[in-house]
Every structure is written in C-alpha cells, then in structure tokens.
Amino acid sequence: MDYCLREIEGKQAHDPLFIEKMNSKSSSSPRCVCVPGPVIVGAGPSGLAAAACLKEKGIPSVILERSNCIASLWQLKTYDRLRLHLPKQFCELPLMGFPTHFPTYPTKQQFIDYLESYAERFDVRPRFNETVKQAEFDGTLGFWRVKGVNKAEMVTEYVCRWLIVATGENAEAVVPEIEGMGEFGGPIKHTSLYKSGQEFRGKRVLVVGCGNSGMEVCLDLCNHNASPSLAVRDTVHVLPRRMLGKSTFGLSMWLLKWLPMRIVDRFLLIVSWLMLGDTARFGLDRPRLGPLQLKNLSGKTPVLDMGTLSKIKSGDIKVRPGIKRLKRHTVEFVDGRAENFDGIILATGYRSNVPRWLKEGNMFSEEDGFPRRPFPNGWKGENGLYAVGFTKRGLLGASMDAKRIAEDIALCWKIDAKQSTCAFAR
Structure with missing residues (x-):
C-alpha cells in the first residue's frame, strides 16, 4: 500500500472484504480516509447543526470546509452593518439557544460568536481549507467516495456510508x-x-x-x-x-x-x-x-x-x-x-454550487442545484445522501433538516451496532 496512507476509523474498516475492495479501488489516490459516520460538506450554520445533532446521538462525523473558518459567508463575505433580519428565536440552531443578553436582532459579530460557541460546545472541528472536487456513490463498494483537495494540492479521498450536503443556497456569488x-x-x-x-x-x-x-x-x-x-x-x-x-x-x-x-x-x-x-x-x-x-x-x-x-x-x-x-x-x-x-x-x-461537484442525478437539480423535491421532503435522497439548508426557509428550515437527518442516520447506526455486537458474540 505504498500509494495510499490509510487512516482507519470505525468498525466498517475492520471488515477484510471492505479493505480488499478499498485496496483495489484506490490505487490512484495518494491518501484515503475511511469514515465510520457521515461526511458533511460545508461548515456553515447548516453543517454545524447537522454535526451537533449527530454528536448528540453518539454518531461521529467529518466536516469538510473549503474556507479557513466556520460560517465563511458570514465571516468573510458580509457587510459590517448586517444584522439578522429575523428575530433570534427563529435563527437559533438545534440544542442551543442564543445568549439571553443578545438583542432581538443580533449583529453580524454576535451571530458569529454564537456559531463559534456552538461549535465549541459540541466539539465540532471541521477540516478547513479542504475543497470537495467530486463526490460519487460507488455502487460496487456500497459507499460514497468524496475527493477533497487542500491548499497544498494534496488529494484525500474520504469513503463513507452517508454524505450530507451542507454547502447551502448561497455557495457562489451571482x-x-x-x-x-x-x-x-x-x-x-x-x-x-x-x-x-x-x-x-x-x-x-x-x-x-x-x-x-x-x-x-x-x-x-x-x-x-x-x-x-x-x-x-x-x-x-x-x-x-x-x-x-x-x-x-x-x-x-x-x-x-x-x-x-x-x-x-x-x-x-x-x-x-x-x-x-x-x-x-x-x-x-x-x-x-x-x-x-x-x-x-x-x-x-x-x-x-x-x-x-x-x-x-x-x-x-x-x-x-x-x-x-x-x-x-x-x-x-x-x-x-x-x-x-x-x-x-x-x-x-447567490446560487448553489452542488452540480459542480456532486455526481448524482436524482436528488439535486442540475439547473439550480436544489433538491428536486420541495420542502419539507427534500432532505433525503438515495444511498445515504442528505441535504441540509436548502429549504429556502432560512435557519429554521436548516434546523428541521438537521434533526431529521440525525434521527434517520441514528436508526441505521443502531442496527449496524447491534449486528456488529451479534457477530462479535458468535
């Protein structure tokens, strides 16, 4: 395995058949990471919410973020006088409200502080400066293959059972x-x-x-x-x-x-x-x-x-x-x-950039990069693919999606854990 430095994480990677398939599939990748939980693309409010809801259920995740910080749109691409346009109770993420001393319409910096506190509380640590170039489901392997590139142009392939698209409605300026x-x-x-x-x-x-x-x-x-x-x-x-x-x-x-x-x-x-x-x-x-x-x-x-x-x-x-x-x-x-x-x-x-990197033709529209099924049914696709933050209903819709996704993945996670326990007992 000279061609691939492998970071084995989780029970799935201990399956000899899984490793054999990975060896046969990854000869062109300089580095491969096997992720036991979901890979989340995007560390904005939607991605943070999904990671926190998963962590509450004991499910680890890996967040890939192309920028050098969380909520890069808010931190790097907004004007100074910006405030939340809606009252704070409609903009809070799951499991943690805004500080009581915040005004009804928090400032840009207050919202950023809230998101950073949120990430710290749930120990969400994205992999920054990692741009996803391609994500595709491998039907033979039965897993998603997500290729990320860092600033040093080093390619890493993440292999996971679940993929959560959290790049959002405002990924690229129009x-x-x-x-x-x-x-x-x-x-x-x-x-x-x-x-x-x-x-x-x-x-x-x-x-x-x-x-x-x-x-x-x-x-x-x-x-x-x-x-x-x-x-x-x-x-x-x-x-x-x-x-x-x-x-x-x-x-x-x-x-x-x-x-x-x-x-x-x-x-x-x-x-x-x-x-x-x-x-x-x-x-x-x-x-x-x-x-x-x-x-x-x-x-x-x-x-x-x-x-x-x-x-x-x-x-x-x-x-x-x-x-x-x-x-x-x-x-x-x-x-x-x-x-x-x-x-x-x-x-x-702004517009969605999902069609640029996600090689999937059923869940997301090629025209606008949004889920084809309208709210509230656009959060789940096939083969473990999910979307959070594409509801056109702001952070309230993203929070609803994050909760649903975590509950859905948790069901599969429990079944897998039970099957692994039974196999070990035998």
Whole structure:
C-alpha cells in the first residue's frame, strides 16, 4: 500500500472484504480516509447543526470546509452593518439557544460568536481549507467516495456510508453579465466584497438588485454620505419589520396556524399599505402573488424594511429601472435615461454550487442545484445522501433538516451496532 496512507476509523474498516475492495479501488489516490459516520460538506450554520445533532446521538462525523473558518459567508463575505433580519428565536440552531443578553436582532459579530460557541460546545472541528472536487456513490463498494483537495494540492479521498450536503443556497456569488462592463472604468463589486459605505463617501453609486441586501447597502451608503441609486428590474414586496408590536415574521407564522396563506397575505399587504403607503409610487411595484405565497413557490424573500423606504421617499435614495448597458462611468437604463456613477454594487444574490461537484442525478437539480423535491421532503435522497439548508426557509428550515437527518442516520447506526455486537458474540 505504498500509494495510499490509510487512516482507519470505525468498525466498517475492520471488515477484510471492505479493505480488499478499498485496496483495489484506490490505487490512484495518494491518501484515503475511511469514515465510520457521515461526511458533511460545508461548515456553515447548516453543517454545524447537522454535526451537533449527530454528536448528540453518539454518531461521529467529518466536516469538510473549503474556507479557513466556520460560517465563511458570514465571516468573510458580509457587510459590517448586517444584522439578522429575523428575530433570534427563529435563527437559533438545534440544542442551543442564543445568549439571553443578545438583542432581538443580533449583529453580524454576535451571530458569529454564537456559531463559534456552538461549535465549541459540541466539539465540532471541521477540516478547513479542504475543497470537495467530486463526490460519487460507488455502487460496487456500497459507499460514497468524496475527493477533497487542500491548499497544498494534496488529494484525500474520504469513503463513507452517508454524505450530507451542507454547502447551502448561497455557495457562489451571482455576477450578471452586463453589456459594457469592461468599459465602465469604475469599481464594480458584488455585495460579497462590500464591507462599508465608507469607501464610497461623497460618490455616486448604483446598487443593482432590490432584495434585503440591496436595500440595506443603499441605506448604509446613505449613512456614509454617498449618493446611492437603486436599479430595480423586478417587482418586490416591501413589508415593515414589525407589525402591531410584533415582528412581521413572527406574526405571520402565528397567523398561519389559524388562517389560510392567502388570508394572511391579504392581511400583511393591508397593514403594509397603512404603514408604508403605496410603494409603487416610488418605483417598487408589488408582485401579483402575496409575499408568503411567492416565498413558498419561488423562494423569493420579501424585503423587511430597515429604514430604506423613508430614504427613498425623501429622495436620498433614487429608484431606477433595469440596466440596458454600461459606458465610461455611465449607466444607460432600459427607459432611455443615462446617468453618471462612480461605482456599481451588485446585490444580485447567490446560487448553489452542488452540480459542480456532486455526481448524482436524482436528488439535486442540475439547473439550480436544489433538491428536486420541495420542502419539507427534500432532505433525503438515495444511498445515504442528505441535504441540509436548502429549504429556502432560512435557519429554521436548516434546523428541521438537521434533526431529521440525525434521527434517520441514528436508526441505521443502531442496527449496524447491534449486528456488529451479534457477530462479535458468535
């Protein structure tokens, strides 16, 4: 076995037939690790939740993370003023709540501190700087083969019975192709690279995209004395952050226990109109479907207003239509108007990267990298494949998935342990 340094972990690797099959299959791999429990790809909140739920049931796991830290999206690719958009009780992970002294909407750093404490409490230790290049089920062997590459370009193949995909909905930044991008001359950056409006003080900035991030970046630019405009191509639901003294999200969840979704949507829109006015007057047309129906069908999240709308009403933030093309420090819009800008920020969202590395055609769609079966049935596939954090329902959905996955794997784990005990007794 000169070609393969083997780390034997767990009862499965003690099977002579298993080792013989591994020897015959791994001659091209410089290093092979046999994992007794699941391999989890991704050390964001979803991956941490899955690992913690498994550990509570006595099941070890290996987490592979391409970055050098947990929750890399939060730590490395978010702006400074970010807070949780939902109250903390809807964002906590299984088995451990937020500290009581945290505010209702924790800051970015508070959320990161919470995740780091969570990982420490459950002794979750990801293998950092390990990028998964390919994962494929070996039908002959009956196990998953997961190939990871570290910064030194050393390839390690992890062999496991269960594979948990936790790379999430926001794995890769979406950067649209806009005609004339090479001619613009000023900075064009995705929100994943934006930290603060300080760098744009006194400058004219166009923010492309009217989701929660786009709206909040515009507000941040305003607060740093920049002159932002918001390019709005699609319709959008803008809701108050709070209604009737309660969080809009919490009130919606409570009403859904008693009323049909369409009635709750109607209620939300009436209260929003009374509190915010007709947003269409300011260039923010609402979709035909209600906010909850739209979220349920497409995953498109309504904007919870943090104060941006008042800046739009006052004219401090200008609303513009979609972009036709760019020229030298100039943006031509689809309505024929042209304006000068010093920089452009793309609040154009993220996408899943699962089709790039997972060689599997049944559970995940090749088009968008999401499970084909809608929530709540998209967490489990075939041959020990699972997904956590792809519900389009935030951390609440990820926590539900993590619990289900741990319970499902625990059933198999107990059966295996019982069979091993019986075999040993014989």
